[in-house]
Amino acid sequence: MNPASFHRRCLFLCLIFVIGLSGLSARLIYLQVIKADDYAKKSDRVSIRKEVIKASRGCIVDVNNQLIARNIPRARLALDKKLLRDIGPATLSLANKELRDSPEWRQWDQSTRNRKIKARAAKIKNEMTAEVIIDQHIDHVINTFARPLGMPPQELRQRMKLHKEKQKYVVIKPDLSEEDAENLKKLTREYSILHTFIFEELQKRWYVMPSMASHIIGFGDYTGTGKSGIEKKMNHYMAGKDGHVVNYRDKFELLAVAKPQEIRPPIHGLNVQLTLDMGIQAILEEELDAGLKEFSSEKGTIVLMDPHTGGILAMASRPTYNLNTRENIAKNGFDFATQAIYEPGSTFKIIATAGAIDQGLVQPSTEVFCHYANYRVGSVRVPDHHPYGKLSVEQVLAKSSNIGAYKIALQLGTKKFFNYLKAFGFGSKTNIMMAGESAGVVRNTGNPTDFSRVAYGYAVSVTPLQVACAYSAIANGGKLMEPQLIKSIMANNGAMIQQYQPKLVRQVIKESTARKMRRALATVVDVKGTARRAKVEGYKVAGKTGTTVKINPEGGYLNGRYTVSFAGMMPAEKPAFVCVVVLDDPQTTDVKRYGGTIAAPIFAKVATRVAARMGLEPTEPMDPKKSSQPLAQVSH
Known part of the structure; x- marks a missing residue:
């Protein structure tokens, strides 16, 4: 090989080597500089774990x-x-x-x-x-x-x-x-x-x-x-x-x-x-179960609240479910206390009575002619349980006269009657801190027959909680309080972050009217009243029974099927609590199916145990021979 040819070949090899290194250098520059951010991100995705x-x-x-x-x-x-x-x-x-x-x-x-x-x-x-x-x-x-x-x-x-x-x-x-x-x-x-x-x-x-x-x-x-x-x-x-x-x-x-x-x-x-007291909650749960069993009912509720603050001390509904297992939650998740609506019957007679007393139209002693078990004027017909004749306003509540309640409502007038009805909170949600609350159904149709029926608790639908709030207004001097479930928000170290104060919705009736209403409602629990089975040894109880025929969802009513209730407070003069008991469709044949025979005795059992739990001082003489034993015996 001559020197010139060898030199050319060496030059060619060097050129190839230089080109190769240049290409590799260019690739490295591309990866390390131009694409550095992209590959850094890819690298992070692989190596970084959050x-x-x-x-x-x-x-x-x-x-x-x-x-x-x-x-x-x-x-x-x-x-x-x-x-x-x-x-x-x-x-x-x-x-x-x-x-x-x-x-x-x-x-x-x-x-x-x-x-x-x-x-x-x-x-x-x-x-x-x-x-x-x-x-x-x-x-x-x-x-x-x-x-x-x-x-x-x-x-x-x-x-x-x-x-x-x-x-x-x-x-x-x-x-x-x-x-x-x-x-x-x-x-x-x-x-x-x-x-x-x-x-x-x-x-x-x-x-x-x-x-x-x-x-x-x-x-x-x-x-x-x-x-x-x-x-x-x-x-x-x-x-x-x-x-x-x-x-x-x-x-x-x-x-x-x-x-x-x-x-x-x-x-x-x-x-x-x-605001719940789980000791009181246990009492309500036990007595509700016992009452449903005794009177053959599957649905019902008991609401117990502090009338002065609106605090819910306990509230039990049936049917219910287990929070840990949540079995049958779709079937039993409906809360009877806040979502069920029913016609309240005679527990609603406080509206006309309180309104008329508040307006100075009547006094508890004012006499009302209640006719003789049947009152008809124009297209309006009002039935009654007995031929009462003349009753005082107080006795209208004690005997639960439909005619008497209607005639008192007539004196008050349709407009003022519905104003008081709404002021007591009916037709509106209570704003309790629970989802799905019902507002009930209140309609002023202008029809005289409808008005007569609303006066004694038909043609209107309410929730048990609304009734408890309304009776609390009578118990506390006329103030409608918003029901309260939350007392406070606390940090893990026990420090108070936020405290919830009682919330006044409105003054419904004067304090003097509320006091007169409590005294009148105490006669309902007297020996001659419809709620004598709500009596609690050692305490004066004030309250009202309610019995209505169940509404047929397809129209009309279901004869022989009832919703029974009792709304009460204790002690009557200065109530420490208000308690509402509602049972749906009891099937018992042992007693007549009335609020006074079913809901009232359940109230008595609850009130007896709650009074002991709260340490309430007796207000009436105690008879050592009589005692009100709870349906469910449980020690706390």
């Missing part, structure tokens, strides 16, 4: 700080199928399985065991194919964890969904106790089955008394968000705010210790204190 630190939901407590609802720690067990099929962890688990069957295993300390496992794993990797190692590892995982998870091996294999290769994350057990989760974690360490299972910390809502005040307390969904009752209404206070920790992990999902964690701590939810 893990949520769940905020603890606030507790619900009663007026005495008795726990009602709280969160308990739980765990979710999931499987990472990518790591399940990783050859490194798989050889470690097989080495562990093989060595723990050897006689020397129990003699080795943990450090020796780890060293032996690693050494044997390295040999296994050379002795078997990757496919065999993975298959044996999967079988080992299934056989090791099936029994602790409480399932047969075949079920665990199915839950792992091994045939779905693209699905890398599979939930094996959605709800584990904290203790079970710790035991399973210990098992993964003992058998060197590392990183295959993921233990996610969860929180589950737990109700201490799950069948008490269910409609009031409510529940949340699987995320912990409140969906009904107080859980929903106060969700923004109790939910808190989740924190997070940012971890840097390698390809095996192990923490990269070279980079520090970034942590934002969670803000835990606030605690909600209710």
